[in-house]
Amino acid sequence: MRRVAFIGAGRMGQTIAYSALMDGIADEALIFDIVANVPQRFSDELIHALSTARVDTRVIGTNAIEDIKEADLVVISAGKPRLPDQSRTAVFADNAKVMMALAKELPMRNPHATYIVVTNPVDYMASIFMKSSGKYTISTGAQVENMRMRSFIAQRLGVPVTSVNGFAGGEHGENLSIFWDTVTVNGIPFDEASGGALKRDEVASYVKGIAAQVIAALGGTSWGPSRAIGDIISSFAKNKNKVLSIAAPMKYKDEVIHVSRPTVVGNPIGPTLEAALSSADRKDIDAAAGRMYKEYKELLKTLQ
C-alpha cells in the first residue's frame, strides 16, 4: 500500500499506528491530531522504532488536515474515550460531531481511500462517518472481542491460543454476541472441549467486562485492541483475506448500519460469511441488527 493516514494520535492512534506499521504495510504514513506537536513528536518516535525493525516507511506528523491527502486507507481514532463508569454510547454526541467534521474534510483529498473507524461507540461512528462522507467505511467492530475471547479460553483451558477458534459479533461492547456454534478448541465444539471446566457465561462476562476493568486500572485500553486493529489494517493492506469479525456496511431499512459478522478482510473487503453460520448464530445477528438500528435512530435524534 502506498499511503495510510491515522487521524487521532492519542492512546489508540499511537498504538494502532505502531502495531500496523511494524508489519511494513505502507510506503508512507501520515499522522494527524489537533494537539500541537503531538503527531510530529510521535512520528519521531515511530521512525526510531521502525528503523530498529528495518521497516522503511516515511512518517509525517501534522496538525494541518490539508496534509492528509491521497491516502489509500484512513484510520480514524479521533475523539473522546469513555470513563470507566460510562457506557460507550455516553460519548456518542461528542464523537459524532468529530466524525461529521472529519467527513467534511477527508473525502475531498482522499477520494479513493477506504475508511476504518475505531472511535466509540464504534459501530455507530462508522455509520455516521459513512452517512456524512458517502465513503465506504468499516467499523473495527468485534474483532477486539474475538481476541479477548480466544485468549481467555486458551489461558483458562491451558491450550495454545492457535488451537482456539470462533467468532464474536453483533455489536462491539456490552451487547456483544458470541457465535457459540463457531467456537472450537482443537476443532472440538467448545462445550465438549471444556468439559464443564469453563462455562459459556464466564467467557461472555470476561469478554464484555474486561475493557472497563482495564480502563479503571490503566486509564484506557490500548495494546490489546490496537494489535487486533493492526491485524485488520495489515490484512487489508497486504490483501491477506483473513476472516475477521469486523462490521462492514449493511443496508437495514432506511439506514446503513454496522453489525459485526465474520468477514473476509482483503482489498476489497468482503464477503461476509454470515450464510455459513448456524441458524442460532444468524438469529443473534438479526437481533443485534434490529436493536442497533433502533438505538442508532434514537441517538441520531439527539444530534438535531
Ligand SMILES: NC(=O)c1ccc[n+]([C@@H]2O[C@H](COP(=O)([O-])OP(=O)(O)OC[C@H]3O[C@@H](n4cnc5c(N)ncnc54)[C@H](O)[C@@H]3O)[C@@H](O)[C@H]2O)c1
Ligand atoms: N474500537 C475499539 O475497539 C476501541 C478500543 C479502545 C478505544 N476506542 C475508542 O477510540 C477513541 C480514542 O481513544 P483514545 O484512548 O485514543 O483517546 P485519547 O484521548 O488518548 O486520544 C484521542 C485523540 O483524538 C484527538 N482528537 C480529538 N478531536 C480530533 C479531531 N477533530 N481531529 C483529530 N484528532 C482529534 C485528541 O487530540 C486525542 O489525541 C475513543 O472513542 C475510544 O473509546 C475504541
